[in-house]
Amino acid sequence: MIATALGWHDIPSILLAIVLAFTFGYGLTLRPLIVGGLAVRAAVRTALASDTVSISVMEVTDTAIVVAVPGAMAAGLLDSLFWGSLALSLAVAFPVNRWLIVRGLGHAVVHSHH
Numbered sequence: 001m002i003a004t005a006l007g008w009h010d011i012p013s014i015l016l017a018i019v020l021a022f023t024f025g026y027g028l029t030l031r032p033l034i035v036g037g038l039a040v041r042a043a044v045r046t047a048l049a050s051d052t053v054s055i056s057v058m059e060v061t062d063t064a065i066v067v068a069v070p071g072a073m074a075a076g077l078l079d080s081l082f083w084g085s086l087a088l089s090l091a092v093a094f095p096v097n098r099w100l101i102v103r104g105l106g107h108a109v110v111h112s113h114h
Helices: 010-035 040-068 080-102 107-111
Strands: none
Touching: 010 040, 040 080
16 A cells, blocks of 8 residues: 555565565564563564564565466455465465474464563
């Protein structure tokens, strides 16, 4: 929506989406850690350790879909292509998250600080 409003083309739009995914992903992890009393530096390290792989996998999947599927870049919130891309990204990231959690990484790290 932001890139469309600014009249940006595909590459800047994809880069903005990736930056926002990491920003919000880390932010949603950081807030409860800091509110829970963890020092900011420790909270940042925990968020980086727990979310980097997961967000990266989702963004690679989403970007691949947007680049490979005609019309995916123009899909809006009411389009099934938008939600299908998101669902596929989550489905690909789920086993990665499970693998991290089983090994005591990922969101298991975050939940150990609650």
